[in-house]
Amino acid sequence: MEKFKGPQLTIVLYSFLFIFALSFFYLATTFPIPTIGNHTLGPGFYPSLISAALIVLITTQVVFDLKQNKLFSRKARKSFPWRPVWMFSILAGYAVAMYLIGYLAATILCFALILFMLGIRNWLWYLAAPIFSYGLNVVFADIFLVFLPSGLLFQ
């Protein structure tokens, strides 16, 4: 079976960080310059200092990795890591579901979904979903008076 060889994560992430730092620096230069006092100490002074340092540091790290031949060495994996993708999608969906159908229903549903995604097939484990959801609601709403969303659709 052919092993998965995706794009090298290090290159992708360093490129992303580099673009982030460059954009950060560029935006810092667009901030208005103060008309009174020291002109160099405006709102862009500190962010441009920070982003310039970040650009230098990322470049240094890339040079280090190139020297040690780490940047282009690929670690082949058995398969693409789908579980974190699923986990993140469920959590993002949970936030939306909590907003739409309310905390209780969304929590029970997403708890069960995560258990299923993690490969749990014993139904007894799924009993934890309503217990956890209800218990947490009691702690937040009844004790600490922090009310969790009741759901846009049920208002």
Added chain:
Amino acid sequence: MFELLLQGLQSTLQPGIFLLLLAGVTGGIIIGSLPGLTATMGVAIMLPFTFGMGPNASLAILIGVYVGAIYGGSIPAILLRTPGTPASAATALDGHQLVQQGHAAKALSISVVCSFMGGLISTIMLITLSPMLAGFALKFSAPEYFMLAVFGLTIIGSISSKSLVKGLISGFIGLAIACIGLDPITSTPRYTFGIMELYNGLSIIPVLIGLFAISECLLQSEQIVKEASQKALTFSHKLFSYPEFRKFFPSALKSSLMGTCIGAVPGAGADIAAFVCYNEARRSSKNPENFGKGALEGIAAAESGNNGVTGGALVPLLTLGVPGDAVAAILLGALTIQGIAPGPMLFQNSPDIVYGLFSSMLVANILMLIVGLAGIKIFCRIVEIPKALIIPMIALLSVVGAYSMNNSMFDVAVALAFGLLGYLLTKIEIPLSPIVLAVILGPMAETNLRKSLMMYEGSWSFLYDRPIVLIFVLLSALSLYSTWRIKRRIQSNTSPQLAV
């Protein structure tokens, strides 16, 4: 003074007030242990309940919640690597490592004993040295605050275990994130892109939850293979031993004193104190290479440091009427509601209230120790829950915790975004703790650097003109030098092993 303190203790030990204090401490521990609920929020939630109470009862419950919540934050930080409050982020560095090695009870017992030490020492210092500490804190101006922040940031070197450059990249990402929001001097919107929620900058709680809790859930979900292998960690019920206590005691003592002094400086809270004390403990340790791998002194320093702030933060409040941190500001409100004006005359006009508060702090710390030690076995049960069950709990609690801070879905989105960022950065071995440290210290560093440069008309001479600044410059240089030495020592120790 002792007579007044005894009178205060008599008042605190009345059954009604004592029970309120116990309820406050227990409630505070629960609040602190829930990600998203901070000590400030806990005290703020309790404030309306105190309106009908007398001043001593009112202060007792608020102090109880404050002391309990600062300690409570360490429980999920140690057991789940999810700091309950920003003040316990430094505790997670070594605490969770110790849990991974099967010593959950030991980590929790060190945490509660050192929290007690920090709280007790800071209370004693509050009682005896209040006026002197207030005088010291008053000498702090923009240059001193700036260098305090820089000194705190030097810890980035020591918490970047593998690569200093990667640690610095992480730290500067945090400093950049801290720039988001209104400019602190001119109120110009920066990097807000018209989004109203960004005008106040990113809240630390969702950032913390995302980086530590959500990213951990993403990583753990990848590592879980099949149902049969999803066994919980086994751990020893043993608390720390006497030789171990002797080992971490000096570090806890020093951090308690440092935490009190940092707490006395208005604006420098428990989160900053914990990181500064952790860094100092690592710098002065004989075995700095053990830090980040479950060092007992690491937990001791962070916990005694953050609890040391509880007494220190009350120094400017009681002596000058200036709240040292957000909780002290709420306590100021509580005192005002009771018709008491804090300030230099408070000690003369209302000594019963002042000493009632001191004795409440003493008793609250003792109660925290008792409740904390008694609860260790119950808290440890969390570690026994199988991973496949704990992952959804942490993940969903993280989302709820991020929401509950401001009842804001935007905060949930921030937590998720930082969860993803944390996951990806971990994949390329960039440490996450420097981001948190920089987000906490960034605004303090920027505001005070610019104020200092304005004060000195663009000149950097404030770095050597002012004695306290000079001390911080030397301490920062010492911290960097010792980090460099420690790294060299670790490299020279590991190189021969690698060669084998």
